[in-house]
Ligand SMILES: O=P(O)(O)OC[C@H]1O[C@](O)(COP(=O)(O)O)[C@@H](O)[C@@H]1O
Ligand SMILES: [Mg+2]
């Protein structure tokens with residue numbers, strides 16, 4: 001197998017150069033390396049599919065054989081649990097974290113006393129799009145990195161409740177036909193592809209740019225009857241096409257894995273929407289602010305796109321709970337502004 005050519009830049013080299021340029025310190029570099037290594041392990045598990053015995057629902061521990069339910073009230077897949085364990089184990093002992101929080105855990109976890117503690121907090125959705133696992137459609141891991149507040153002996157949930165604009169890094173790994181890591185350190189959004197033979201992520205696109213305009217939208221249309229008025233009006237005008245007020249035909253794509261839908265719009269533009277709906281009015285949306293919306297919003301903004309909750313910038317939404325939900329509108333800048341305008345005008 002040919003070795004990595006000098007033209008190619010591994011993730012390791014990219015991070016060392018980012019450190020030399022003062023974008024990150026050694027601790028943050030280690031953190032990203034560790035997360036990337038954990039994602040490689042998850043990629044192997046996902047890739048084995050039925051041969052690895054990893055498909056299907058996780059069974060509740062010590063129960064009657066029923067499905068294991070997470071804090072979101074959703075049945076956990078075996079791969080949700082396995083991916084969570086891989087990320088926890090990989091990040092426990094490196095000395096780069098003060099604590100971790102995950103979609104699959106009720107509360108955050110401080111790094112145990114037995115290990116050195118670092119200055120960062122890591123939040124993750126260990127496996128996004130898990131309803132797609134059993135049908136062999138792309139899934140992914142989403143992560144967000146925050147600074148741990150100074151002078152805190154042991155971090156708790158409250159220390160994670162920082163607005164998205166405070167993130168120092170964010171990314172996702174998509175397990176598709178190829179495995180890719182999409183990363184921002186606050187200086188652009190960059191894509192790395194896993195070279196499976198070499199076992200290393202290779203930089204394949206520096207500075208991804210989302211086209212400002214689009215003709216493609218992604219939304220779960222089956223919820224239409226539950227949407228609020230401005231959302232109904234916005235999609236009605238998209239569907240009206242050339243003859244409608246927007247004056248152009250739109251195409252629709254919906255994979256139902258946020259990582260895959262966002263990866264498409266980072267690659268060729270588009271708008272991804274998961275709005276608030278009346279199905280369960282107690283929930284502010286389906287997607288979670290801290291480990292889904294915030295990291296995706298940072299990646300999208302760093303690629304020249306925009307991200308709002310229909311009214312305000314996602315990265316400015318004040319968090320009040322670890323598993324807080326939020327409506328999500330993100331992607332091509334002009335289109336997100338247009339969708340947001342429908343809501344703001346309606347409120348006015
Ligand atoms: O099929 P639905 O209910 O519209 O939900 C799809 C959305 O739910 C999610 O699967 C939620 O993420 P998890 O799989 O991590 O819970 C998103 O990836 C996706 O956009
Ligand atoms: Mg998810």
Ligand SMILES: [Mg+2]
Pocket residue numbers: 080103125126127128129130
């Ligand atoms: Mg998940």
